[in-house]
Amino acid sequence: MRKIGSVLLSSAISLAMVSTSFSADPGLTSEKTVHNTQENINIKVNGVSVKSDVSPVIKDNRTLVPARAVFEQLGAKITWDEKNRQVGVTLGEDKILLTINNKKASVNNKNVEMDVPAQILNNRTLVPLRFVGEQLNMNVSWNAAQKLVTVDNKKNGNEMAKLDNIVYTPEGKNDKVTLHITNYSDYNIFKIDDPNKNRIVVDLPNTSMTIKNKINIKSAQIKAIRYSQFEEKVARVVLDVNDKAQYKVEKLPDKLVLNILGTGISGRGDVDRDETPTVGATPKFTPTPLQTPTLTPTNTPVPTTTYTPTPSVTEKPSGSAESTETPPPDSEDIGGLDVKFSIENSKEKVIIDAESYQGYNITRFTEPDRIAVDIPNAKTSKDQQTVNVNGKYIKKIRYAMFDDKTARVVLDVTGQVQFKSDIEDGKLVVRVDPPVFRNIKYSNMGDRVGLTISGATLTEGGENLKKLYSGSYGENNTVYTITFPSGQANLDTGIMYIDDKYLKTIEIKKDSSQNTTSIVFSANEKFVYQVFSRSNLNDTAITILKPAVPGEKLVVIDPGHGGSEPGAESFGTVEKTFNLDISIRLDKLLKQAGIRSYIIREEDAYIGLYERAYIANDLNATLFLSIHNNAFHSREKGTETLYYPNRSNSKGFTSKRFAQLIQDNLVGSLHTKNRGLVERPNLVVLKATKMPAALAEVAFMTNKDDFALLQSESFRQKTAEALYKSIVQSLSEI
Ligand SMILES: [Zn+2]
Incomplete structure (x- = not known):
């Protein structure tokens, strides 16, 4: 908070914000929630989507899934005993018996207590996923943002896959990168188009890493190959590539081969997998380690995706009358979908030929600007097809199957263009016009x-x-x-x-x-x-x-500073990056636990102090937590938590109590010096918010020891976990 002296910003720390989480195909399934209610949870079993006539449900923070649909796919046998209302799940030597509406389960003839019992819904038996999965030695994970549950058989008990080696082979104009992974089952690949730093990211769930060497590359497409243990169980390989590079993936036993092509078709249907805006429920950024020496051969500046305005493009189309048509790429995979681009009198349009357009839907997405056309019951390849068209407004057209039933065509556009659609001569025509608005x-x-x-x-x-x-x-x-x-x-x-x-x-x-x-x-x-x-x-x-409804609990997380306000600067690092990283981690923990949270900024953007407080007030938030790091004389160190005096909610829960829980958990878990609570009657975010609010000063950026702690990813994760615990405790007292 307090700022003394500023050291030249030299980016000694690299922060690669990656805007996509690691689970496979999130956007491909979760965006369907647009027209449904919130409870549209998707399940993947061993990497394959499970369809069931009964949707999974969340109850008391536990996910219940249809027993047959999920566990039969994992090779388990499901039995039903009508007399005792018992469902049995048997896999190998293990047998679990669950009685409907009874929290006592029998696991291999031993009684075990569960949080939530099995239940019957629409004639289907729903069982608590994590409980059953873990008893059967499976990996179960839940991604709240994508509403995606993944269950995988563990191979050979607890054994994780191992990324042993990465081999780079130039092949003519193209490049081949082979990942040698023993025992792996799934992967997720996506490309991040960032004008300054295009990269292809491969995430390997349930994989540990044994390689340490640096990979030397001489390539027109690939600038660098980096790798890291991205999360405890996820290995991540990042290829820094030039903007034209495309990829094609071959999955072989114990090998994943990435073919990097100068131009062409990219692999595995990743049409906009990362786009699911959801009020109060979608963390878009997955924090990447602030400091992972093996991951970054050079210092990387903090990429900034901002919420700040870009002036709209409002130029008039030029008067050319030529017409050009780009055919779709030749591919045997393309089924019943034909996509063409055309310019007539400078008017750009995309003509989509499918068997039917019944129920088609067009959606605008931002950052980057794009328009998605979803056509139910249309068929095309699962692999993404890309057509570079280079119109004035339409730059690229991509299409693939979005899920089993729906084909998606994405127009990558320049600016927030207008779009109109019509069926003409049995074809769906999407016309793109210049943006209507300026500013x-x-x-x-x-x-x-x-x-x-x-x-x-x-x-x-x-x-x-x-x-x-x-x-x-x-x-x-x-x-x-x-x-x-x-x-x-x-x-x-x-x-x-x-x-x-x-x-x-x-x-x-x-x-x-x-x-x-x-x-x-x-x-x-x-x-x-x-x-x-x-x-x-x-x-x-x-x-x-979307404000909290009465009785609903909502936590606002406020990452301190941002954009033009860097906060404290020390050792070449600005406070706002640490604050954001910890906040995103906390936000993720809350959302994963099913606690509704709203993060004030997910990117490096300026937001006014009163604006932050008013957002929390308008959201009818239950708690407001601002996350900062301190600065003062270099010998000062430790943790303190600030609060506004004499503020409490209708249940008598005070800001001071909230601050105390935060302070206790932070110091207890981080073992930083305990500087205690500080009463701050004049801090805007604490004063202008109406709910119990606190501001955590995690550590001192200006102190060498504290700064070293802040640089460590595990410290920041621990901080987020301690804050998460404080919030859970506070909510239980409210
Ligand atoms: Zn600050």
């Missing part, structure tokens, strides 16, 4: 969803926030209109189609007689629209929030 950017990644309007002033001040707009709900509260004098923002009129989980459209209208402008949000349900102008950035953020 507006919509963002639907992660917890933070909303609009940023550059150059707009719709509120003034912070503590006494003055609204320069009026807001009102209409049509069953699904439509929200913000109206303000036109001079407050420089906007065009028009309708922007969003069609995501939150919004249908955003329309901007002007009333010339009143000289007012209105922004009309047409949403799928009632949201709260938090409007906050940041004078330092000369913009206005409108954040779309």
Whole structure:
């Protein structure tokens, strides 16, 4: 918090934020939740999606799954004893008997207590997944963000796969990278398109790593190959590649061969696997170790994905009348889907030929901007096909099967273009037009969803926030209109189609007689629209929030600083990166445990202090936790927790109690010097929030010993775990 002297920012630490989690195919299944209720949980058994007529359910933080659908696929035998209402799961020597609605289970004739009993739902027997899986010596994991449960047979008991060697072989114009992995069953590969740092990432679940050598490469496609034990049980291999590089994967026994091609078709249907914006439920960033020497041959600057506005492209199309058509790539795999790109009179369109378009759906995604067309019951290859079209707005078209039944075509576009679709001559035509708006950017990644309007002033001040707009709900509260004098923002009129989980459209209208402008949000349900102008950035953020319903517990995590506010600077490192890393870890733990959390920023973005507090208030949050690191004289070290005095919720749970639990858990687990609690009546985020709130100063960036601790991934993970424990304890007292 306190800042003394600043050391030149030399990026001694590398931080590779990777925007995709490791489980296979998240986006391919979870995005289907867009039109369903929340409880759309997907299961993968040994890497294969399981379909069942009964969906898994979460009860008391435990996932219950249909016994037959899941465990039969793992080779278990399921029996049912109607008289005793008992379901039996037998695998090899192990036998588990579960009685419906009874917490006592029999495991190999011994009584074992479970948290949640087996139950019957829609004529199907649901059993607690983790309990049964672990008794049968399986690996069970739950990814809350993707609502994905994975169960795998462990090979040879507890044995993990081993990544023994990585071999690089140049092959003509292409390159081959062979991962030698003993005993592996699954992998996940994805490409991160980042203009500064394109990379192909391979995650190997349940894999440990035994290699240590550096891999020397001379390649036009690959700049470096890095590897690390990404998580305790996940080995990660990262190929830094040039922007054109594509990959194709061959899975062989004990070998995974990555063919890196200069151009062409990439492997395994990874059409936008990472896109599932969910209000309050999707951590988009998986923290990567801040410091893993083996992983980074050179110091890597912190990549910044920001929420800050990019001016919209509003150029008029040029008057060329030529027409060009790009055929889809030749591939035997392509079934009934034909995708063509065409430009006529500078108008770009994509023509999709499928057998039927019944129930098709188009969704906008942001960061990067893209438009996804989902066509149910269409057939195409599971492997992603890529067509580089290089139109003015459409840059690339990719398509693949999104799940077993739906084909997805993704248009990678420049800017937030407009799209329109029609069926013409039995074909689905998607036309892309220039963005309608200037100065507006919509963002639907992660917890933070909303609009940023550059150059707009719709509120003034912070503590006494003055609204320069009026807001009102209409049509069953699904439509929200913000109206303000036109001079407050420089906007065009028009309708922007969003069609995501939150919004249908955003329309901007002007009333010339009143000289007012209105922004009309047409949403799928009632949201709260938090409007906050940041004078330092000369913009206005409108954040779309789904508040906690009465009785629901929601925790707001506030990673200190961000964007233009680095926080303390010490040893060439800025506080905001540590704060964010710990926050993302904590957010992940909460979401995994089924605790609803909202993280104020998932990227290196500036967000105002009052804005943070007002977001928490608008969310009707139960707890607010701000995460910081301290700075002062180099001899000062240790942990302290700050709180606002005399604040409590309706149940009498105080900010001080919250702070005490945090302090106790942090010091107890981290063994840092205990500096105790500090009463802070004037800190904005603690003062302006209405719920019990605390600010953890984990350690001192300015102290050599503390700084060394902060640099270690396991320390940051332990910090997140201690904070998680404090939150769980606090929630149990509320
Ligand atoms: Zn700070």
